[in-house]
Each structure stands twice: as structure tokens, then as C-alpha cells.
Amino acid sequence: MRIIVTDREGSVQEAEGEPGLKLMEAIRDLDDSVDAICGGLCSCATCHVYVDGEWLGRLPAIEDDEEELLDSLENRQSNSRLSCQIELTPELDGITLTVGPEE
Numbered sequence: 001m002r003i004i005v006t007d008r009e010g011s012v013q014e015a016e017g018e019p020g021l022k023l024m025e026a027i028r029d030l031d032d033s034v035d036a037i038c039g040g041l042c043s044c045a046t047c048h049v050y051v052d053g054e055w056l057g058r059l060p061a062i063e064d065d066e067e068e069l070l071d072s073l074e075n076r077q078s079n080s081r082l083s084c085q086i087e088l089t090p091e092l093d094g095i096t097l098t099v100g101p102e103e
């Protein structure tokens with residue numbers, strides 16, 4: 001499945017994902033992508049992404065841990081998510097997102 005990523009330099013790249021992987025795991029090896037320093041433990045917020053509007057409603061709901069971390073970000077927007085908290089499913093094939101800025 002495809003994931004379309006606008007990186008921190010503004011370039012559009014395509015990542016390959018598989019159902020069951022976390023979104024973060026599928027995009028972290030791209031250049032200028034998320035840092036994901038905590039490795040997906042929901043404790044660093046360096047996997048912050050902005051998800052394109054049409055995909056937002058297909059994502060799992062934001063849990064309390066994620067909400068708290070998102071709230072600590074200066075650059076949070078209404079479409080902000082932590083990519084380590086999103087498990088890929090076949091319905092997310094083609095998901096389009098932008099990597100959040102470094103904070």
C-alpha cells in the first residue's frame with residue numbers, strides 16, 4: 001500500500017506500507033521525515049504529521065496519551081496526529097500527509 005508524504009523540505013515522496021505496521025514505521029526511513037525518537041512509545045511527539053483532510057475520518061480515534069502529547073506541540077493543527085499511534089489498514093492505501101516541523 002502507498003503512503004504519500006510531503007517531507008520537511010517540501011518534497012513529495014512515496015513510502016510503501018503494509019497493514020499491521022504503524023504509519024510511523026512506514027515513513028521514518030524516508031529522507032527529511034519523522035524522527036520518531038521514542039520508537040513508538042507515545043512519549044516523544046517527534047512522529048508528528050498533518051494528515052490530509054479526506055483521510056482524517058478514517059483514522060482511529062485519538063486516545064488520551066496521544067491527545068496529551070499533541071497538546072504539548074507548538075505547531076499542533078486540527079489535522080495533527082502522531083504517526084506511531086496509527087496502525088495501517090487496507091482502507092488507508094493512498095493516505096496523504098505532511099511531516100510536522102521539528103520542535
Ligand code: FES
Nearest residue numbers: 038040045047084
Ligand atoms: S514515535 Fe515517539 S510519540 Fe510517536
